Amino acid sequence: MRESWARYAAQRAVYPLTFSTLAWPVAGRPRDASALTRDAVREFILSDAHSAGISPRARVQAALRRWHPDKFVPAMMSAVVESERRRVEEGVRIVAGHLSEILREVR
Numbered sequence: 586m587r588e589s590w591a592r593y594a595a596q597r598a599v600y601p602l603t604f605s606t607l608a609w610p611v612a613g614r615p616r617d618a619s620a621l622t623r624d625a626v627r628e629f630i631l632s633d634a635h636s637a638g639i640s641p642r643a644r645v646q647a648a649l650r651r652w653h654p655d656k657f658v659p660a661m662m663s664a665v666v667e668s669e670r671r672r673v674e675e676g677v678r679i680v681a682g683h684l685s686e687i688l689r690e691v692r
Contacts, residue, residue, distance in 0.1 A: 601666045604673050610648055610680060618676045623683040630687065641691040649684040652677055 609615055611625040629635060636644045650656060657677045665673050 602661065602664045602673075603666050603669045604676060607665075607673065607676075609676065610652065610684075615676075618672065618679055621676055621679045621683070623686060626680060626683040627687050630684070631691070642688070645684055645688045645691055649681065649688060652680045652684060654678055654681055657681075 605614055605616060609621060611621060611629050613620075615621055630644050630648050631641050636647075639647075654674070654677050658674070662670060662673070
């Protein structure tokens with residue numbers, strides 16, 4: 586996950602980001618916020634293929650730091666196409682909410 590985020594951060598200088606080009610914490614490429622379900626986020630973050638060797642709680646904490654609106658918006662929003670910003674902001678809020686719920690459940 587760290588590699589993909591770094592790749593997107595580097596690419597933002599090359600081309601603007603859209604909702605569909607962001608590396609959302611779900612499998613596949615969501616077309617809209619309805620695909621950012623709690624179960625999809627949980628399955629992705631807690632997958633055995635994600636962040637091997639890192640505890641489930643640490644994975645969720647790291648994802649929450651990355652997707653928290655106070656962190657995401659200043660870091661990445663300037664690279665998002667103007668017409669996509671509202672959709673991206675909505676997605677970020679949804680993902681952060683799901684991650685907060687998941688964090689309360691994992692040890």
